Amino acid sequence: MAQDIGGALALLEAVVKERLAANDAGASYVASLAAKGRGKIAQKLGEEATETIIAALTEDDAALTGEAADLIFHLTVLLAERGIAWGDVAAELARRHGTSGHAEKASRP
Numbered sequence: 001m002a003q004d005i006g007g008a009l010a011l012l013e014a015v016v017k018e019r020l021a022a023n024d025a026g027a028s029y030v031a032s033l034a035a036k037g038r039g040k041i042a043q044k045l046g047e048e049a050t051e052t053i054i055a056a057l058t059e060d061d062a063a064l065t066g067e068a069a070d071l072i073f074h075l076t077v078l079l080a081e082r083g084i085a086w087g088d089v090a091a092e093l094a095r096r097h098g099t100s101g102h103a104e105k106a107s108r109p
């Protein structure tokens with residue numbers, strides 16, 4: 001059943017931040033990934049993006065949904081490790097709301 005995306009992201013972000021603060025790599029995948037460094041988190045995000053693309057082009061809806069969740073999870077870890085909140089991303093999306101991508105591109109210097 002579909003869930004509220006804002007609530008799901010807020011809950012995931014809170015757990016990820018807690019895992020980063022606890023820094024227990026043995027007990028937590030998030031902590032173990034962070035211990036490998038920002039480059040490894042970014043690499044995982046890239047892998048999940050590629051897997052999402054492949055699923056979109058060749059796999060069924062359930063597979064694409066799973067890959068999308070993996071992608072968002074790893075983006076959440078990367079943002080949290082950088083100290084950026086989903087609320088910051090939401091604010092940027094809200095700032096852009098109502099401005100056509102065509103109009104924005106045409107206004108660039």
Ligand SMILES: N=c1c2ncn([C@@H]3O[C@H](COP(=O)(O)OP(=O)(O)OP(=O)(O)O)[C@@H](O)[C@H]3O)c2ncn1[C@@H]1O[C@H](COP(=O)(O)O)[C@@H](O)[C@H]1O
Pocket residue numbers: 012015016019027028029030031069070073
């Ligand atoms: N949503 C997720 C989530 N999605 C995917 N993953 C893990 O992400 C990892 C990467 O997936 P892969 O298939 O690429 O794994 P892999 O082939 O072993 O990859 P490598 O790391 O070896 O390169 C797997 O271990 C998945 O289980 C997740 N791990 C955790 N969460 C959330 O994060 C919370 C905290 O998790 P812990 O830090 O483990 O407590 C959990 O309660 C969940 O809510």
